Amino acid sequence: MTELLAPRKLTQPPTAVLSDKYTAGVRTYASGYYDPDYVPKDTDLLCAFRITPKPPTDMIEAAAAVAAESSTGTWTEVWSNQLTDLEFFKARVYDIQGDIAFIAYPMDLFEENSVVNIMSSIVGNVFGMKALAALRLEDMRIPTALVKTFPGPHVGIYDERVWANKWERPLLGGTVKPKLGLSPKAYSTIIYECLMGGLDTTKDDENMNSQPFSRWQDRFRYAQEAVERAMVETGEYKGHWHNVTAGST
Structure with a gap:
């Protein structure tokens, strides 16, 4: 656990105006979401925000x-709040140290195996709130139970070694350069030369998608021909990692 989110004795911040309710049914956020007596659970996702x-x-x-x-809040009272257990689902400010606020989120607020959902929730529209002059997420602790829902990469280093049948040394890879501007045929020539020169694999740069000068399908075909040719001539496993994040693939 990082320093900001290390266990600490809760302290009362210097000032607070906790008037329970404004006119027209509007409550202060602090009346429902500030809880200095709350002790974070092992299953809570914890965040440290620097707030101005x-x-x-x-x-x-x-x-x-x-x-x-x-989490569950809105700026005014709504009758539909009665349809769920907000005390169970809401996030809580459990400590404030200077300009750092520590917030605990129940794990059930987040979809399993979804970094996108976590980030959309925690660093989403809160950055546009009128009550804030500045906001920065400084630290985050994801509970072990939620981490275990992430299976990790589909392919890892062990799989590469099995395919390559190379175990006693590091696997060597490199990125094709220049990363942009090469035609698929010229690109495949560099792949071939790199693999013949001793690399086990080459890869597309993250900028290389399916641009007009190198459409993905053409680059894939030429690259695979270069890989297969290098494998035949060296008698070794060779490979090329294709970037498949383009919208057209």
């Missing part, structure tokens, strides 16, 4: 606003 409130908002209200808007 926008006057006249104080630090507690600003931190609670972040917790609310990134």
Whole structure:
């Protein structure tokens, strides 16, 4: 666990205005999402936010606003709040140290095996809140139970070694250069020369997708021909990692 999210004794921040309810049914965020007595659970996702409130908002209200808007909160009372257990699902500001607010999120707020869902929730529209002059996510602890829902890469180093039947040395790879501007045929020539020169694999640069000068299908065909030719001539396993993140693939 990193230093910011290490276990600590909870401390009361210097000031707080916790008026329970404004007019027209609007409650302060702090009245529902600031809980200095809360002790984070092992299953909570913990975040440390550096917050600069926008006057006249104080630090507690600003931190609670972040917790609310990134979990179950809204700016006013709504009758549909009665249809769920907000006490179970809501995030809580459990500590404030200077300009750092510590927020605990119940694990059930997040989809399993989805970094996108976690980031969309925690660092989504909260950055546009009027109560904040500045906001920065400094640290995050994902609970072990949630981490275990991520299976990891489909292909790992062990799979590569099995395919290559190379175990006693590092596998050597390289990126084709120049990374942009080469025709598929010229690109495949460099792949062939690299593999013949001793590399086990080559790869597309992340910028290389399916641009007009090198359409993905053409590059794939030429690259595979270069790989197969190098394998025949060296008697070794060779490979090329294709970038398949283009919208057309």
